[in-house]
Amino acid sequence: MATSSGKVEKVSKFETLRLLEKCRKERDDALHRESVLREKLRQYESRMRSTETLKQKLKTLTTDNKELRKQVKALRTEIGLECSPKFSGKTTRDIISDLNEKEQECSSLVEKTGKLSLTVDDLTSELANTVTSKTLLEDQVQSLQQNLKDMTNNQRRLLKLWEDKKAQREQLALPAIPPKPGQKPFVHKAIQTEMSISSSQRLPVNAFETNPFSRDNDKKSVLDKHSFPTYGNGYHHDKKAFMHDETKGIQN
Incomplete structure (x- = not known):
């Protein structure tokens, strides 16, 4: 137990x-x-x-x-x-979406306007340069016109001197006619003497030697020596036309 x-x-x-x-x-x-x-x-x-x-x-x-x-x-x-x-x-959301698109278009237009402004500035600068070049060219044209005018006047004066000298030489080559008693000797007022001609404008001594050529050939040779060049801007003078005008003026 x-x-x-x-x-x-x-x-x-x-x-x-x-x-x-x-x-x-x-x-x-x-x-x-x-x-x-x-x-x-x-x-x-x-x-x-x-x-x-x-x-x-x-x-x-x-x-x-x-x-x-x-x-x-x-x-x-x-x-x-x-x-x-x-x-x-349209809902308000659609309207807001449209306004956002318009805003993007405005931004794009502003950017394009900036580029166009730069282009306008460049064109304005080029235009100013062109105007300056035009002014310079006009001054050059006026200077050339003045030079041409001066050369034309010198040519006319030399041709007149040549005509007067030749007429004087031809008159001296004629036989002397004695003046009548009491009559003053005839003097051509248009003939220039050596005293009235400066040394820079005097012709050489042998410039009026007699030769078999005609008077027209003499004029042509003088014009060949003093012929004008062809200038820019369309200023070209023909020797024959000039000789014709001068001969016509002398005859008148």
Whole structure:
């Protein structure tokens, strides 16, 4: 009896320890689940508070949106968009999109305007240079015209001197006719003497030597020596035309 009671006591003690260990484990599991559930509850409560805040914001935004819709409708009616066929049936979003496109077009036009302004500045500079060049060319043309006029006057004077000298030489070559008693010797007033001619305009001594050529050939040789070059801008003088005009003027 004593042995069996001892075994029962040992078995009961072992069972008690095992049950105690099992209870401890269940307690720890329960505590862990409790902490997890508490954390989930805390997160849920936080979400609930956030949801309430969002609900309140949504309610406020809904109210504001209704007010804005009323204002937009009033503005559309005020500026005439509701009556305009161009904006008829378009929402505010469509109108804003159209305005953004117009803004981009305006930016592109502003950029093109800047480029055109640079081009205009370049053309203005080129025009100023062209005007300056034109002024210089006009001055050169006037200078050439003045030079041509001076050379023409010198040519006429030399030709007249040559004609006067030749007429004087021909007159001296004629036999002398004694003047009548009491008559003054005839002197041609148009004949220039050597005293009235400067040294730079005097002809050489052998310029009027007699030769078998005619008077026209003499004129042609003198004009060949003093012929005019061809100037720019269309100023060209013909020797024959000049000789014809001068001969005609002398005969007159």
